[in-house]
Amino acid sequence: MDKPxxxxxxxxxxxxxxxxxxENLLQPLALQxxxxxxxxxxxxxxxxxxxxxxxxxVLGRLEDPAxxxxxxxxxxxxxxxxxEVLGVGASLGLGTTLSExxxxxxxxxxxxxPNPAVTEAAIYALGWQGRNSAGVGWTLRTILRNDxxxxxxxxxxxxxxxxxxxQTALEDLLACLTDSSPxxxxxxxxxxxxxxDPSVLRPLEALLEDESQVRYLHSVGEExxxxxxxxxxKMTWDAPADGADTGNSDLGCVPxxxxxxxxxxxxxx
Numbered sequence: 001m002d003k004p005x006x007x008x009x010x011x012x013x014x015x016x017x018x019x020x021x022x023e024n025l026l027q028p029l030a031l032q033x034x035x036x037x038x039x040x041x042x043x044x045x046x047x048x049x050x051x052x053x054x055x056x057x058v059l060g061r062l063e064d065p066a067x068x069x070x071x072x073x074x075x076x077x078x079x080x081x082x083x084e085v086l087g088v089g090a091s092l093g094l095g096t097t098l099s100e101x102x103x104x105x106x107x108x109x110x111x112x113x114p115n116p117a118v119t120e121a122a123i124y125a126l127g128w129q130g131r132n133s134a135g136v137g138w139t140l141r142t143i144l145r146n147d148x149x150x151x152x153x154x155x156x157x158x159x160x161x162x163x164x165x166x167q168t169a170l171e172d173l174l175a176c177l178t179d180s181s182p183x184x185x186x187x188x189x190x191x192x193x194x195x196x197d198p199s200v201l202r203p204l205e206a207l208l209e210d211e212s213q214v215r216y217l218h219s220v221g222e223e224x225x226x227x228x229x230x231x232x233x234k235m236t237w238d239a240p241a242d243g244a245d246t247g248n249s250d251l252g253c254v255p256x257x258x259x260x261x262x263x264x265x266x267x268x269x
Contacts, residue, residue: 003030003035004035005034005035005036005037005040006026006029006030006034006035009026009029009040009058009062010022010023010026012061012062012063013025013026013058013061016061017061025054025057025058025061026054026058028048028050028051028054029043029051029054029055029058032046032051037062037064037066037067040055040058040059041055041059041066041067041070043055044056044059044070044071044074049081049084052084053083053084053087056071056074056084056087056088056091057087057090057091059071059091059095060090060091060092060094060095061091061094061095062095063095063096064096065096067091067095067096068092068095068096068098068102071088071091071092072092072102072105074088075088075089075092075109075118075121075122076109076113076115076118078115080117082117085115085117085118085120085121086117086120086121086124088121089120089121089122089123089124089125090121090124090125092106092121092125092129093124093125093126093127093128093129094128097129098125098129100133103126103129103130103133103136106122106125106126106129106130107122107126107130107135107136107139109122110122110123110126110139110140110143111139111142111143116149116150116152116153119143119149119153120152120153120156123140123143123153123156123157123160124156124159124160126139126140126160126164127140127156127159127160127161127162127163127164128160128163130160130164131164131165136164137161137164137166137168137169140157140160140161140164140166140169141157141161141166141168141169141172143157144157144158144161144169144172144173144176144184144188145172145175145176147179151181151183151184152183154176154179154181154183154184155181155183155184155186155187156187158173158176158184158187158188158190158191159187159190159191161173161191162187162190162191162192162193162194162195163194165194165195166195167195167197169191169195170192170195170197170199170200173188173191173192173195174192174200174203176188177189177192177203177204177206177207182210182212182213182214182220183214185207185210185212185220186212186214186217186220186223189204189207189220189223189224189227190223190227192204192227193226193227193230193231196230196231196234197231198231198235200231201228201231201232204224204227204228205224205228207220207221207224208221208224208225208228209221210224
């Protein structure tokens with residue numbers, strides 16, 4: 001079998017994956033005789049889900065713009081399981097830079113598609129790809145605040161707002177800290193950590209005793225503790241060195257102290 005295509009793909013994958021992981025992805029494709037990009041795309045129609053999933057991930061990792069439209073078309077197939085759909089979203093999000101027209105297609109899917117898995121996949125891709133695209137943050141904030149949508153979709157919107165580091169989302173995220181869904185609360189906390197605004201420290205302290213567990217991860221309270229520490233560390237790093245003139249000497253220095261010891265303050269209701 002002619003192997004130049006597989007060898008070239010292996011070289012690309014080895015830039016981001018270990019050797020064993022790259023081989024595990026490529027082996028099913030080599031067994032199918034993939035010797036060109038076109039044949040790789042053709043495997044999206046294969047009857048075996050394992051082969052389709054390998055093709056999906058390799059298409060994303062090759063970062064070839066020619067793979068974007070086949071992945072978008074595959075994303076909206078009605079016969080796919082949730083895991084495969086989310087895999088397409090990951091490949092679109094982590095692959096080559098998407099054009100504005102593709103970003104708009106993803107926004108449309110995130111906003112209107114009836115399959116929650118497709119919505120979730122599109123939202124995930126937007127989190128990685130939408131930072132410089134007008135309107136993406138607004139779409140994600142709208143989804144987050146829409147309590148008629150599923151918890152998993154809204155949680156993904158929160159995570160993607162964190163990936164975007166969208167500072168305009170601060171108030172929307174704070175409003176969802178008391179959401180009834182642990183998944184939403186968890187990813188809102190994560191997103192607030194990515195924004196890094198010290199003003200969120202007190203609201204986060206109110207969640208330290210939240211023992212609600214998020215599948216495969218940890219509790220909401222543990223995530224709040226992690227984020228609080230990250231923000232306080234950043235405040236310490238950003239603080240001027242002793243004796244440095246900040247231009248605001250009349251304001252004095254506000255010490256960084258444990259939240260629970262700050263005098264006269266209590267977590268918001």
